[in-house]
């Protein structure tokens with residue numbers, strides 16, 4: 144019981160590869176994209192996710208590329224502040240262990256940490272698979288047939304492994320009534336350093352955040368039926384123009400920037416809810432198993448936590464995978480379910496669908512200035528109610544703190560097809 148094929152090199156995939164290597168397994172990652180995916184918005188990072196990043200030796204890198212916004216500011220059509228709060232309360236609730244960073248930066252940091260000594264195949268994907276008593280036979284579109292002891296789907300909200308093993312996405316997807324789009328632009332003005340700006344109209348929100356190196360990140364969250372979401376970037380841009388074209392604040396300017404971008408992240412705001420996260424020798428991790436949605440603000444941390452627990456249980460059970468998969472689910476199921484409930488509750492607050500809803504949301508945000516109220520309102524959703532188990536990690540190189548030992552150099556290969 145040694146070889147594990149991981150589908151997906153987003154967040155969960157590299158994190159799992161890192162911990163599997165530390166556990167003495169031989170992971171191979173197959174990623175459909177030609178390289179690590181860039182684009183997307185920023186993700187918030189605290190609690191157990193932060194602890195894990197620390198265990199992986201990533202905090203210095205994260206602090207280098209991360210941000211600590213000091214204010215969330217809601218503006219009206221004229222750009223005037225109508226609501227908001229300082230983020231000191233979040234720092235207080237997390238003991239200062241809180242950082243915001245671009246998703247792509249986190250993915251890169253994780254991959255850099257995990258890649259030594261593992262095989263990575265970019266530009267390929269599993270198109271068929273078959274489980275047998277002695278392993279999983281996976282057919283890769285370009286690399287052909289390969290056999291592994293185990294297979295893990297870490298291929299995100301639209302997981303192919305989940306589709307092949309458990310059935311169509313529609314069976315597990317719970318659409319939260321919104322869609323999301325994000326892109327970056329260079330030299331955009333104005334800049335408001337370390338401030339999240341949000342402009343809202345009923346059913347649509349547009350956010351702006353300044354980044355390092357004179358870049359700015361824009362986020363659209365809007366009410367939408369799942370079936371109406373366009374699939375191609377030109378059609379996605381056209382939909383955003385329709386929705387925001389008559390908006391106030393900086394909508395017009397931001398739509399002009401949108402026309403220029405070649406990298407638009409666009410997706411449904413959905414959750415994945417499944418009865419089981421494994422079947423036979425195949426398990427799912429991260430968004431593929433339990434996407435909590437963008438609105439939880441914690442999908443990446445949860446993906447890292449699940450990767451750690453899955454690898455740890457495989458290590459602790461010495462490869463008895465059924466036992467490990469059962470323990471993995473038992474440890475995390477309630478915790479993830481609570482995060483999903485929190486995100487579903489929060490969905491309406493992000494982009495309220497009525498004017499009255501918008502006013503109410505703004506009133507609540509302003510009330511966060513009252514001492515103790517913010518702690519009461521968000522404390523429950525911020526808190527992590529489980530502790531990370533300790534696992535043996537026999538292949539951890541004790542000399543280099545938390546770095547997995549690299550196996551023989553000849554084993555390491557990184558290739559693209």
Ligand SMILES: Cc1cc2nc3c(=O)[nH]c(=O)nc-3n(C[C@H](O)[C@H](O)[C@H](O)COP(=O)(O)OP(=O)(O)OC[C@H]3O[C@@H](n4cnc5c(N)ncnc54)[C@H](O)[C@@H]3O)c2cc1C
Nearest residue numbers: 151153154155175183184268298299303429430437442443
């Ligand atoms: C480009 C991109 C931008 C994102 N932007 C945001 C954002 O702005 N805000 C937010 O909250 N969340 C965003 N997400 C989702 C967020 O990364 C996840 O919620 C979270 O980090 C969980 O990570 P994951 O590894 O489970 O899934 P993901 O990070 O989605 O990673 C899945 C990986 O699997 C790959 N993949 C997909 N299909 C296949 C296949 N058939 N074979 C092989 N590989 C495959 C994908 O290319 C991707 O690299 C984004 C995801 C992507 C891919």
